[in-house]
Amino acid sequence: MTVVHHSHLVLGGARSGKSRxxxxxxxxxxxxxxxxxxxxVDADMAARIAGHRAERPARWSTIEVPLExxxxxxxxxxxxxLIVIDCVTIWVANLMERGDEDVAVLAAADDxxxxxxxxxxTLVIVSNEVGDGVHPPTPLGRRFRDLLGSVNQRxxxxxxxxxxxVAGIPVIVKDTPLPTSPDxxxxxxx
Numbered sequence: 001m002t003v004v005h006h007s008h009l010v011l012g013g014a015r016s017g018k019s020r021x022x023x024x025x026x027x028x029x030x031x032x033x034x035x036x037x038x039x040x041v042d043a044d045m046a047a048r049i050a051g052h053r054a055e056r057p058a059r060w061s062t063i064e065v066p067l068e069x070x071x072x073x074x075x076x077x078x079x080x081x082l083i084v085i086d087c088v089t090i091w092v093a094n095l096m097e098r099g100d101e102d103v104a105v106l107a108a109a110d111d112x113x114x115x116x117x118x119x120x121x122t123l124v125i126v127s128n129e130v131g132d133g134v135h136p137p138t139p140l141g142r143r144f145r146d147l148l149g150s151v152n153q154r155x156x157x158x159x160x161x162x163x164x165x166v167a168g169i170p171v172i173v174k175d176t177p178l179p180t181s182p183d184x185x186x187x188x189x190x
Contacts (some may be wrong), residue, residue: 012165088127
Protein backbone atom coordinates (compact mmCIF):
# COMPACT_ATOMS: atom_id res chain seq x y z
CA MET A 1 0.00 0.00 0.00
CA THR A 2 1.36 3.40 -0.99
CA VAL A 3 1.58 5.96 1.79
CA VAL A 4 0.28 9.41 0.97
CA HIS A 5 1.88 11.89 3.33
CA HIS A 6 -0.17 14.77 4.66
CA SER A 7 0.03 17.71 7.05
CA HIS A 8 -2.00 18.22 10.20
CA LEU A 9 -2.09 21.43 12.26
CA VAL A 10 -3.19 20.94 15.88
CA LEU A 11 -4.27 24.17 17.60
CA GLY A 12 -5.57 24.90 21.08
CA GLY A 13 -5.11 26.84 24.26
CA ALA A 14 -2.69 26.08 27.07
CA ARG A 15 -3.19 22.59 28.52
CA SER A 16 -5.91 21.79 25.98
CA GLY A 17 -4.41 18.42 25.05
CA LYS A 18 -2.60 19.53 21.87
CA SER A 19 0.66 17.69 22.47
CA ARG A 20 -0.97 14.45 23.61
CA UNK A 21 -3.27 14.48 20.57
CA UNK A 22 -0.34 15.19 18.23
CA UNK A 23 1.59 12.26 19.68
CA UNK A 24 -1.44 10.01 19.22
CA UNK A 25 -1.54 10.91 15.51
CA UNK A 26 1.74 9.08 14.96
CA UNK A 27 0.03 5.74 15.54
CA UNK A 28 2.17 2.90 14.21
CA UNK A 29 4.33 5.17 12.00
CA UNK A 30 7.75 3.67 11.42
CA UNK A 31 10.37 6.39 11.69
CA UNK A 32 9.20 9.38 13.73
CA UNK A 33 11.12 12.58 14.44
CA UNK A 34 9.99 14.91 17.20
CA UNK A 35 11.19 18.48 16.67
CA UNK A 36 11.11 20.23 20.04
CA UNK A 37 11.31 24.02 19.97
CA UNK A 38 11.38 24.71 23.73
CA UNK A 39 14.53 25.55 25.65
CA UNK A 40 15.02 24.78 29.33
CA VAL A 41 15.37 28.41 30.41
CA ASP A 42 14.27 27.72 34.00
CA ALA A 43 13.39 24.83 36.33
CA ASP A 44 9.69 24.91 35.42
CA MET A 45 10.40 24.68 31.69
CA ALA A 46 13.00 21.95 32.28
CA ALA A 47 10.38 19.93 34.17
CA ARG A 48 7.81 20.41 31.40
CA ILE A 49 10.34 19.33 28.76
CA ALA A 50 11.24 16.24 30.82
CA GLY A 51 7.55 15.37 31.21
CA HIS A 52 6.91 15.68 27.48
CA ARG A 53 10.04 13.64 26.70
CA ALA A 54 8.80 10.84 28.99
CA GLU A 55 5.50 10.69 27.04
CA ARG A 56 7.25 9.93 23.74
CA PRO A 57 8.30 6.44 22.65
CA ALA A 58 12.03 5.85 23.12
CA ARG A 59 12.37 4.74 19.47
CA TRP A 60 11.48 8.24 18.23
CA SER A 61 14.25 10.65 17.27
CA THR A 62 14.06 13.81 19.38
CA ILE A 63 15.68 16.84 17.80
CA GLU A 64 15.88 20.04 19.83
CA VAL A 65 15.56 22.92 17.39
CA PRO A 66 14.60 26.27 18.93
CA LEU A 67 15.21 28.39 15.82
CA GLU A 68 15.85 26.68 12.47
CA UNK A 69 12.71 24.53 12.34
CA UNK A 70 12.31 24.61 8.56
CA UNK A 71 15.89 23.57 7.84
CA UNK A 72 15.84 20.81 10.46
CA UNK A 73 12.48 19.57 9.22
CA UNK A 74 13.85 19.42 5.68
CA UNK A 75 16.74 17.26 6.95
CA UNK A 76 14.38 15.05 8.97
CA UNK A 77 12.09 14.23 6.03
CA UNK A 78 14.98 12.38 4.40
CA UNK A 79 14.92 9.63 7.03
CA UNK A 80 11.56 9.85 8.82
CA UNK A 81 7.99 8.96 7.82
CA LEU A 82 6.36 11.31 10.29
CA ILE A 83 7.55 14.51 11.93
CA VAL A 84 5.91 16.16 14.94
CA ILE A 85 6.78 19.83 15.49
CA ASP A 86 5.94 20.97 19.02
CA CYS A 87 5.45 23.83 19.07
CA VAL A 88 5.15 26.77 16.68
CA THR A 89 4.23 29.09 19.56
CA ILE A 90 7.61 28.67 21.24
CA TRP A 91 9.37 28.78 17.86
CA VAL A 92 7.84 32.17 17.01
CA ALA A 93 8.73 33.46 20.50
CA ASN A 94 12.32 32.23 20.04
CA LEU A 95 12.60 34.00 16.68
CA MET A 96 11.24 37.22 18.18
CA GLU A 97 13.63 36.91 21.13
CA ARG A 98 16.52 36.55 18.67
CA GLY A 99 15.44 39.87 17.17
CA ASP A 100 13.86 38.65 13.93
CA GLU A 101 11.55 41.16 12.28
CA ASP A 102 8.00 40.09 11.48
CA VAL A 103 8.82 39.68 7.79
CA ALA A 104 11.61 37.21 8.66
CA VAL A 105 9.32 35.20 10.95
CA LEU A 106 6.66 35.03 8.24
CA ALA A 107 9.30 33.97 5.69
CA ALA A 108 10.37 31.16 8.04
CA ALA A 109 6.72 30.09 8.31
CA ASP A 110 6.42 30.19 4.52
CA ASP A 111 9.42 27.82 4.28
CA UNK A 112 7.52 25.39 6.49
CA UNK A 113 4.40 25.85 4.35
CA UNK A 114 6.44 24.94 1.27
CA UNK A 115 7.62 21.76 2.96
CA UNK A 116 4.02 20.91 3.94
CA UNK A 117 2.97 21.15 0.30
CA UNK A 118 5.83 18.94 -0.89
CA UNK A 119 4.41 15.97 1.11
CA UNK A 120 7.82 14.35 1.66
CA UNK A 121 6.69 13.07 5.08
CA THR A 122 3.61 13.39 7.24
CA LEU A 123 3.88 16.54 9.35
CA VAL A 124 1.94 17.05 12.59
CA ILE A 125 2.40 20.63 13.74
CA VAL A 126 1.33 21.95 17.16
CA SER A 127 0.57 25.60 17.90
CA ASN A 128 -1.38 27.66 20.41
CA GLU A 129 -4.53 29.52 19.50
CA VAL A 130 -3.87 32.79 21.31
CA GLY A 131 -6.46 34.98 19.61
CA ASP A 132 -9.27 34.03 21.98
CA GLY A 133 -7.48 35.22 25.11
CA VAL A 134 -7.19 38.51 26.90
CA HIS A 135 -6.03 41.53 24.87
CA PRO A 136 -2.29 41.79 25.63
CA PRO A 137 -1.53 44.96 27.63
CA THR A 138 1.92 45.54 26.07
CA PRO A 139 3.00 46.31 22.51
CA LEU A 140 5.30 43.25 22.53
CA GLY A 141 2.45 41.02 23.69
CA ARG A 142 0.18 42.35 20.94
CA ARG A 143 2.92 41.89 18.34
CA PHE A 144 3.41 38.28 19.44
CA ARG A 145 -0.32 37.52 19.37
CA ASP A 146 -0.75 39.09 15.94
CA LEU A 147 2.37 37.46 14.49
CA LEU A 148 1.50 34.00 15.81
CA GLY A 149 -2.03 34.46 14.43
CA SER A 150 -0.58 35.24 11.00
CA VAL A 151 1.76 32.23 11.15
CA ASN A 152 -1.11 29.96 12.21
CA GLN A 153 -3.25 31.22 9.33
CA ARG A 154 -0.50 30.39 6.83
CA UNK A 155 -0.03 26.92 8.28
CA UNK A 156 -3.79 26.27 8.43
CA UNK A 157 -4.24 27.30 4.79
CA UNK A 158 -1.60 24.75 3.72
CA UNK A 159 -2.58 21.95 6.11
CA UNK A 160 -4.66 19.03 4.92
CA UNK A 161 -6.24 18.78 8.34
CA UNK A 162 -6.70 21.34 11.13
CA UNK A 163 -7.84 20.25 14.58
CA UNK A 164 -8.77 22.58 17.43
CA UNK A 165 -8.37 21.03 20.86
CA VAL A 166 -11.01 22.12 23.37
CA ALA A 167 -10.64 20.71 26.90
CA GLY A 168 -9.02 17.57 25.53
CA ILE A 169 -11.65 17.09 22.82
CA PRO A 170 -10.51 17.31 19.18
CA VAL A 171 -12.74 19.46 16.98
CA ILE A 172 -12.00 19.00 13.28
CA VAL A 173 -11.90 22.44 11.65
CA LYS A 174 -10.62 21.38 8.24
CA ASP A 175 -10.29 17.97 6.63
CA THR A 176 -9.16 18.06 3.01
CA PRO A 177 -9.46 14.80 1.08
CA LEU A 178 -5.99 13.42 0.44
CA PRO A 179 -4.77 12.70 -3.08
CA THR A 180 -4.76 9.04 -4.05
CA SER A 181 -1.17 9.11 -5.24
CA PRO A 182 1.98 10.30 -3.46
CA ASP A 183 2.90 12.14 -6.68
CA UNK A 184 -0.24 14.29 -6.57
CA UNK A 185 0.27 17.75 -5.17
CA UNK A 186 -2.40 19.87 -3.53
CA UNK A 187 -3.40 23.05 -5.36
CA UNK A 188 -1.55 26.19 -4.38
CA UNK A 189 -3.45 28.40 -1.97
CA UNK A 190 -4.58 31.75 -3.37
